[in-house]
Amino acid sequence: MLTHGHEDHIGATPYLLRERGDIPLVGSELTLALLGSKLREHRLKETVHHVVAEGETITFGPFVLEFIAVNHSIPDALAVVIRTGAGVVLHTGDFKMDQLPLDGRITDLNEFARLGDEGVDLFMTDSTNAEVPGFTTSEKDIAPVPERVFHKSAQRIIVACFASHIHRVQQVIDAAVANNRKVAYVGRSMVRNMSIAKELGYLHVPAGVLVDAKELADLPVDRQVLISTGSQGEPLSALSRIAQRTHSFVHLEEGDTVVLASSLIPGNENAVYRVINGLARWGANVVHKGNAPVHVSGHASAGELLYCYNIVKPRNVMPIHGEIRHMRANAELARATGVENVVMAEDGVVVDLVDGVASIAGKVECGYVFVDGSSIGDISESSMKDRRILSEEGFISVIVVIDSVTGKVSGPEIHARGFAEDDSAFDAIKPQIVDALTKAAAEGTDSYQMQQLVRRVVGRWVNKTHRRRPMIIPVVIEA
Numbered sequence: 001m002l003t004h005g006h007e008d009h010i011g012a013t014p015y016l017l018r019e020r021g022d023i024p025l026v027g028s029e030l031t032l033a034l035l036g037s038k039l040r041e042h043r044l045k046e047t048v049h050h051v052v053a054e055g056e057t058i059t060f061g062p063f064v065l066e067f068i069a070v071n072h073s074i075p076d077a078l079a080v081v082i083r084t085g086a087g088v089v090l091h092t093g094d095f096k097m098d099q100l101p102l103d104g105r106i107t108d109l110n111e112f113a114r115l116g117d118e119g120v121d122l123f124m125t126d127s128t129n130a131e132v133p134g135f136t137t138s139e140k141d142i143a144p145v146p147e148r149v150f151h152k153s154a155q156r157i158i159v160a161c162f163a164s165h166i167h168r169v170q171q172v173i174d175a176a177v178a179n180n181r182k183v184a185y186v187g188r189s190m191v192r193n194m195s196i197a198k199e200l201g202y203l204h205v206p207a208g209v210l211v212d213a214k215e216l217a218d219l220p221v222d223r224q225v226l227i228s229t230g231s232q233g234e235p236l237s238a239l240s241r242i243a244q245r246t247h248s249f250v251h252l253e254e255g256d257t258v259v260l261a262s263s264l265i266p267g268n269e270n271a272v273y274r275v276i277n278g279l280a281r282w283g284a285n286v287v288h289k290g291n292a293p294v295h296v297s298g299h300a301s302a303g304e305l306l307y308c309y310n311i312v313k314p315r316n317v318m319p320i321h322g323e324i325r326h327m328r329a330n331a332e333l334a335r336a337t338g339v340e341n342v343v344m345a346e347d348g349v350v351v352d353l354v355d356g357v358a359s360i361a362g363k364v365e366c367g368y369v370f371v372d373g374s375s376i377g378d379i380s381e382s383s384m385k386d387r388r389i390l391s392e393e394g395f396i397s398v399i400v401v402i403d404s405v406t407g408k409v410s411g412p413e414i415h416a417r418g419f420a421e422d423d424s425a426f427d428a429i430k431p432q433i434v435d436a437l438t439k440a441a442a443e444g445t446d447s448y449q450m451q452q453l454v455r456r457v458v459g460r461w462v463n464k465t466h467r468r469r470p471m472i473i474p475v476v477i478e479a
């Protein structure tokens with residue numbers, strides 16, 4: 001069951017289906033359509049899928065699933081009720097409670113209340129914004145920003161947002177239409193997703209507004225709007241290439257306006273600011289979360305979660321979706337409304353619901369599976385760490401030859417990459433390596449220990465004199 005079409009919920013599905021192609025997929029029309037185009041890219045065509053909508057039920061063995069409309073930063077999101085012999089589970093998926101959403105589809109609190117009266121044994125709730133007090137701002141409240149931007153700008157406007165944020169794209173299209181501008185999409189996922197959304201009726205574009213990006217360039221600059229991917233500073237995205245002036249046909253001009261209409265996902269700060277600086281260097285006016293309210297979150301804040309707990313009145317709560325600090329904050333909210341049993345379970349923890357009581361029953365092995373080029377799961381966390389060291393600290397190789405009869409040390413030959421321009425930087429450490437190895441050879445140390453010794457001597461010196469911790473590869477050859 002896929003609650004909605006965001007990448008963190010559907011992105012791994014092609015890899016799962018490669019292992020087990022017969023797993024049935026359950027989700028709303030838009031969710032499965034977005035997933036379907038992804039599966040086709042992976043050349044996975046034959047899938048078992050069930051398109052469902054709010055109000056519908058579907059049975060899988062001992063589980064009866066029932067779906068409820070929820071509001072989120074992508075249309076057609078669903079919460080799911082799982083009826084089992086052990087009790088009733090309500091899983092919110094990602095959700096918020098915007099009371100004036102752009103598409104008018106609100107989180108169905110009537111249904112939450114009805115289930116609450118019937119009795120919910122386990123309530124699994126989105127923790128993402130549990131630390132944020134109050135209520136998440138309505139999508140409607142940020143509409144003045146695109147309107148103002150369009151009103152003020154006399155040149156080209158580029159808006160970058162998530163390729164799944166159909167409502168944000170709708171806001172930009174509406175503003176473009178109102179200001180007699182034409183719109184083009186740039187970025188593969190933007191083009192793909194918006195054509196799906198338009199075809200299914202989730203995006204409304206008046207005829208003649210949408211043009212090909214290359215055609216757009218022929219129009220006067222005050223009639224151009226580009227909607228692009230890359231709001232998180234992804235290095236290969238359309239926006240990054242525009243900022244670096246390496247995009248094949250979008251060439252930024254002084255006075256153009258660029259809006260980054262999305263949140264800043266933690267960890268992406270450097271990449272995003274690099275793009276903003278790149279755009280500013282060409283003279284663009286950059287509007288982003290740091291200087292204007294251009295984005296609202298897709299997740300319920302603490303106030304909304306409190307309402308949910310009071311409406312659903314669950315017997316047990318299990319916070320989901322978020323880091324441990326978000327889940328703990330969410331657990332506190334549940335307890336504050338009188339929920340006695342809150343189960344804290346991180347990835348891999350097994351929770352059992354027996355006779356209306358949820359408890360931790362075990363743990364299964366789990367972790368990240370890295371997709372590296374065309375290989376899946378072959379690369380480990382330790383090789384990711386090696387790559388990080390290589391990229392940030394560089395690499396030093398030390399080759400020494402030891403005469404196994406006389407114990408005489410030849411070399412060392414030292415080469416570095418990404419560390420020092422000139423290998424002569426290592427001249428100072430060479431005598432110390434020779435001394436240490438000569439002594440070790442006299443004591444009959446084996447070659448593995450000698451390698452460790454070289455690594456230690458070089459590592460200590462590099463750290464002391466250069467304050468760096470590069471990867472050191474010692475090679476000790478006994479000849």
Ligand SMILES: [Zn+2]
Pocket residue numbers: 004006072094298
């Ligand atoms: Zn989501």
Ligand SMILES: [Zn+2]
Pocket residue numbers: 006008009094321
């Ligand atoms: Zn999510």
